[in-house]
Amino acid sequence: MSPQKMVDIYILGKRYSVPDSLTIMDSMEYAGYKLIRGCGCRSGFCGACATIYRIKGQKELHFHLACQKQVEEGMYITQIPFFPGDKKLYDINKLEPNADSMAQLYPEIYSCIGCNSCTKGCSQDLNVMQYIAYAQRGDLEKCAHESFDCVMCGICASRCPANITHYQVGILARRLTGKYIAAETEYLIDRVIEIGDGKHDHSLEELMGKTLSQLQELYNSRDIEK
Amino acid sequence: MYTAEMRELIKKVESTRPQRIGVNFERMTPAEKEDVLRENHPDYKKENFRVLRVGKNKGQKVPLELANLIEANSRINNTQIDLSKINYDVDVLVIGGGGAGTSAALEAHNKGAKVLIATKLRFGDANTMMAEGGIQAADKPNDSPAQHYIDVMGGGHYTNIPELVNALVKDAPGVIKWLNDLGVMFDKEKDGTMITTHGGGTSRKRMHAAADYTGAEIMRVLRDEALNRGIEVIEFSPAIELLMDNEGKASGAILLNLETGEYVIVRAKTVIISTGGAGRLHYQGFPTSNHYGATADGIILGYRAGAELAFADTIQYHPTGVAYPSQIFGALVTEKVRSMGATPLNIHGEQFVYHLETRDVEASAIIRECLVKNNGIETPTGVKAVWLDTPLIDILHGEGTLEKRVPAMFRMYLKFGIDMRKEPILVYPTLHYQNGGLLIDENGQTKIKNLYVAGEASGGVHGRNRLMGNSLLDILVFGRRAGLHAGEESKSIDVKDLNIKHVSDYNKELLENGVVTERVSPMLLPHYTHGR
Numbered sequence: 001m002s003p004q005k006m007v008d009i010y011i012l013g014k015r016y017s018v019p020d021s022l023t024i025m026d027s028m029e030y031a032g033y034k035l036i037r038g039c040g041c042r043s044g045f046c047g048a049c050a051t052i053y054r055i056k057g058q059k060e061l062h063f064h065l066a067c068q069k070q071v072e073e074g075m076y077i078t079q080i081p082f083f084p085g086d087k088k089l090y091d092i093n094k095l096e097p098n099a100d101s102m103a104q105l106y107p108e109i110y111s112c113i114g115c116n117s118c119t120k121g122c123s124q125d126l127n128v129m130q131y132i133a134y135a136q137r138g139d140l141e142k143c144a145h146e147s148f149d150c151v152m153c154g155i156c157a158s159r160c161p162a163n164i165t166h167y168q169v170g171i172l173a174r175r176l177t178g179k180y181i182a183a184e185t186e187y188l189i190d191r192v193i194e195i196g197d198g199k200h201d202h203s204l205e206e207l208m209g210k211t212l213s214q215l216q217e218l219y220n221s222r223d224i225e226k
Numbered sequence: 227m228y229t230a231e232m233r234e235l236i237k238k239v240e241s242t243r244p245q246r247i248g249v250n251f252e253r254m255t256p257a258e259k260e261d262v263l264r265e266n267h268p269d270y271k272k273e274n275f276r277v278l279r280v281g282k283n284k285g286q287k288v289p290l291e292l293a294n295l296i297e298a299n300s301r302i303n304n305t306q307i308d309l310s311k312i313n314y315d316v317d318v319l320v321i322g323g324g325g326a327g328t329s330a331a332l333e334a335h336n337k338g339a340k341v342l343i344a345t346k347l348r349f350g351d352a353n354t355m356m357a358e359g360g361i362q363a364a365d366k367p368n369d370s371p372a373q374h375y376i377d378v379m380g381g382g383h384y385t386n387i388p389e390l391v392n393a394l395v396k397d398a399p400g401v402i403k404w405l406n407d408l409g410v411m412f413d414k415e416k417d418g419t420m421i422t423t424h425g426g427g428t429s430r431k432r433m434h435a436a437a438d439y440t441g442a443e444i445m446r447v448l449r450d451e452a453l454n455r456g457i458e459v460i461e462f463s464p465a466i467e468l469l470m471d472n473e474g475k476a477s478g479a480i481l482l483n484l485e486t487g488e489y490v491i492v493r494a495k496t497v498i499i500s501t502g503g504a505g506r507l508h509y510q511g512f513p514t515s516n517h518y519g520a521t522a523d524g525i526i527l528g529y530r531a532g533a534e535l536a537f538a539d540t541i542q543y544h545p546t547g548v549a550y551p552s553q554i555f556g557a558l559v560t561e562k563v564r565s566m567g568a569t570p571l572n573i574h575g576e577q578f579v580y581h582l583e584t585r586d587v588e589a590s591a592i593i594r595e596c597l598v599k600n601n602g603i604e605t606p607t608g609v610k611a612v613w614l615d616t617p618l619i620d621i622l623h624g625e626g627t628l629e630k631r632v633p634a635m636f637r638m639y640l641k642f643g644i645d646m647r648k649e650p651i652l653v654y655p656t657l658h659y660q661n662g663g664l665l666i667d668e669n670g671q672t673k674i675k676n677l678y679v680a681g682e683a684s685g686g687v688h689g690r691n692r693l694m695g696n697s698l699l700d701i702l703v704f705g706r707r708a709g710l711h712a713g714e715e716s717k718s719i720d721v722k723d724l725n726i727k728h729v730s731d732y733n734k735e736l737l738e739n740g741v742v743t744e745r746v747s748p749m750l751l752p753h754y755t756h757g758r
C-alpha cells in the first residue's frame with residue numbers, strides 16, 4: 001500500500017487537507033461533514049450531488065457529480081443540492097407526441113439564445129443544447145435519445161439565461177417517445193390478454209402443487225435458450 | 227488508470243483471449259454448487275450471525291449488524307411527543323419513495339385514496355434509481371409464466387413462497403405493459419420487439435432493459451407521474467416509528483424532519499413500508515452497491531410493531547462490484563456485462579467459472595479464486611480481485627456494442643481513466659441485496675392489520691436467493707398490489723386514537739430478555755470518515 005498523498009481543497013470556502021484518492025463526496029465526509037442533502041446513490045445515477053468547482057488561481061468553473069469526481073489540489077467546491085426548476089404538470093394520456101405539446105408546456109425553449117452553457121455544464125457530458133434544439137423542432141424521438149443518460153442533477157437549468165428547465169423537457173420527450181412513438185410490442189399485448197383470460201392459471205397451479213423433488217427435476221432438466 | 231503492475235498482468239489476459247473466444251466454460255453440477263457455497267458464501271459464515279432475543283422471530287439468526295439494530299432503543303424513548311397534534315391525515319401513508327413506494331402510491335391514488343409519500347432523501351434517491359441490468363417478464367412467445375416460475379424457484383433453492391412467486395410471474399407482463407404505457411423507453415427493435423438477454427439462472431432471454439439505466443428510467447417516469455397526479459411527497463423526512471391504534475392496527479407514523487429536527491405526526495388508515503434494502507449496514511465488512519439510505523429502517527419499524535421476518539439471514543452479494551479504482555469501490559458492474567459475454571478470469575488470465583451461474587454461486591467462486599486458491603489480483607488498497615474480460619463484448623457483438631448497451635458503466639470507468647472496451651476491469655463481490663425482509667402475502671399485507679410491505683423490505687418472494695431482474699419486477703408487482711389493496715381497504719377504515727404503546731412494550735421485552743444497550747435505531751444514515 002502506498003502512503004496517502006494529501007491535497008488542499010476548499011469546501012464552501014474553508015480549507016481542508018484531504019487524501020487525493022478520494023472523490024469530492026468522500027472528501028467532504030473526510031473533512032467531517034455528515035451529508036444529508038447532496039448525496040443519494042453514490043454511484044452516478046441519481047443526480048443528487050451536482051457540484052461546481054473552480055481551481056484556485058484559474059477562472060473556469062467545472063461541473064461534476066461529487067460521487068464521480070476525484071479531488072484535485074486547490075478545488076473550491078460548492079454543491080447544488082436543490083434547484084428550483086420548473087416542472088409542468090400534465091396528463092400523459094392526453095398529450096400528442098409533437099412540437100405543440102412541447103410548445104404549450106415549455107414555451108421557454110424557444111427563448112434559447114444558443115449560449116451552450118447547458119452543454120458545458122452537463123455532469124454527464126450530454127449535448128444538452130442539441131436536445132433542446134430537437135425539442136424545438138418537435139423531433140421528440142431524437143430529443144429522447146440525446147437526453148437519455150440525463151440524471152436530472154439540475155446544473156443545466158442553473159446555468160440557463162433563458163430559464164429553461166432542460167431536464168424536464170428531456171423527460172417529457174422521453175415519455176412521449178416511450179408511449180407513443182416507439183413501436184408497440186404485439187406479443188406483449190397478447191400475453192397480457194392471455195393472462196387476464198386465465199390461460200396461464202392452470203399451468204401455474206400445477207407447478208405450485210409440485211413437491212420439492214419434482215421441482216428440482218423440472219429445474220435441472222429445463223432447456224435453456226441459446 | 228491502471229498501475230504498471232496491472233498493465234503487465236493485462237497482457238496475460240490478452241494472450242489467452244484468442245483461445246477463449248467461442249469456448250463455453252462448463253457449468254457447475256448441483257453438487258459442485260453446494261460445495262462452493264458452503265465453503266465461501268458469506269451467508270455460511272456462522273460467526274457473523276446472531277440469534278434474536280426478542281420479537282416475532284426470537285431464536286432465529288440474522289446478520290450481526292441487523293441484530294444490533296433490531297435489539298436497540300427507539301429514537302423516541304425519553305422524548306415527549308404529542309400525538310394529538312396531527313400534521314397529516316391521509317388514507318394511505320407510503321414510507322419510502324423508491325420504485326415500490328411510488329408504484330403503490332400511484333395505484334392507491336387510482337383507487338381514489340388520499341396518499342402521502344414520506345421519504346428519507348430526495349424523492350427517487352433509492353436503489354431503484356440504480357438498477358442497471360433489467361427487469362424480467364415472460365412475455366415472448368417462446369416463454370411462459372410457468373417457465374419463469376421454474377427459474378425463480380430453482381434460483382431461490384425452492385424456498386420461495388409459491389403464492390408470491392405465482393403473483394410475481396403472472397403480473398410480470400402486465401407490469402412491462404404498464405411501464406411502457408407510462409412512457410418508459412425500453413430497448414426495442416424497429417418492429418416493437420423488445421431486446422432481451424439472459425441473466426444468471428434464466429432459461430429464456432427475458433431481461434428487458436433501457437440501456438443500463440433501466441432502474442433510473444423506470445424511477446424517473448414513476449416519479450414524474452406521481453408529481454403529475456399531485457400526490458403529496460415529503461422529502462428528507464424518514465419515518466422513525468410506526469403509530470398504532472387502540473386495537474393494535476397500524477395507523478400512521480412519526481417522521482423526523484432531517485433538516486429542522488422536528489417530529490411530524492402522520493395519521494393514516496393504511497401504512498405501506500417500502501424503505502428498501504440494507505447495503506449500508508456493510509455486513510461482514512463488505513462494500514456495497516446500495517444507495518446512501520439503504521439502512522434497513524423499515525424492517526426495524528415493522529419488527530418493533532410486531533411484524534414477522536422471513537429469510538432475513540440471506541443476503542445477496544453481487545459477484546461483480548468494482549474492486550478498482552478505489553473511488554468507486556463497491557459500486558456495481560451490472561450483470562448485463564456478463565450477459566453480453568464478458569467472463570471472469572484469474573491472475574493467469576484463465577476462466578475459472580461459467581460466467582452466468584446464479585449470483586450466490588458466481589460470487590462464491592470469485593471469493594474462492596481470490597481467498598482460497600490465491601489466484602486473485604491485488605489492488606493498491608490491498609483488496610484481491612479478479613478480471614472481468616469486458617473487451618470480449620465488442621469482439622463478440624461488434625464494435626460499439628458496449629458503449630451502446632452499457633453506457634453508464636462505460637462512462638463511470640472512463641471518468642477514472644479506464645476504457646473497458648479495450649481493457650478488462652477488476653471486480654470482487656459487493657453487498658447488493660436483501661433477499662428477505664418482512665413477511666407478506668399476495669397483497670403485500672403483513673399479519674399486523676393495515677400494515678403493508680412492498681419491495682426490497684419484504685420477504686418471501688425470492689426465498690434464499692433472488693435472480694437478476696426479479697427485484698425490479700417484485701417492487702412493481704407488489705408495490706402495485708399493496709397500493710391497490712390499501713387504497714381499497716382504506717375506504718372502510720376509521721382510525722381512532724393513536725398510540726405508541728408497542729414501543730414501550732418492545733422496550734420491556736428487551737429488558738426482560740437481558741438486552742441492555744445504548745444503541746438506537748433505525749439508523750437512518752450511515753456515518754463515514756474514510757479513514758480519518
Ligand SMILES: Cc1cc2nc3c(=O)[nH]c(=O)nc-3n(C[C@H](O)[C@H](O)[C@H](O)COP(=O)(O)OP(=O)(O)OC[C@H]3O[C@@H](n4cnc5c(N)ncnc54)[C@H](O)[C@@H]3O)c2cc1C
Nearest residue numbers: 322324325326352353354359360465502681682695697698
Ligand atoms: C446498483 C444496483 C443495481 C441493481 N440492478 C438491478 C437490476 O438490474 N434488476 C433488478 O431487478 N434489480 C436490480 N437491483 C435491485 C433493485 O434495484 C432494488 O432491489 C429495488 O429497486 C428496491 O426497490 P424498493 O422500492 O424496494 O427500494 P428503494 O428503491 O431503495 O427505495 C426505498 C426508498 O425508501 C427510502 N427510505 C429508507 N428508509 C426510510 C425511512 N425510514 N423513511 C422514509 N423513507 C425511507 C429510501 O431513501 C428510498 O428512497 C439493483 C440494485 C442496486 C443497488
Ligand code: FES
Nearest residue numbers: 040041042047067
Ligand atoms: S450521489 Fe447519486 S449521482 Fe452522485
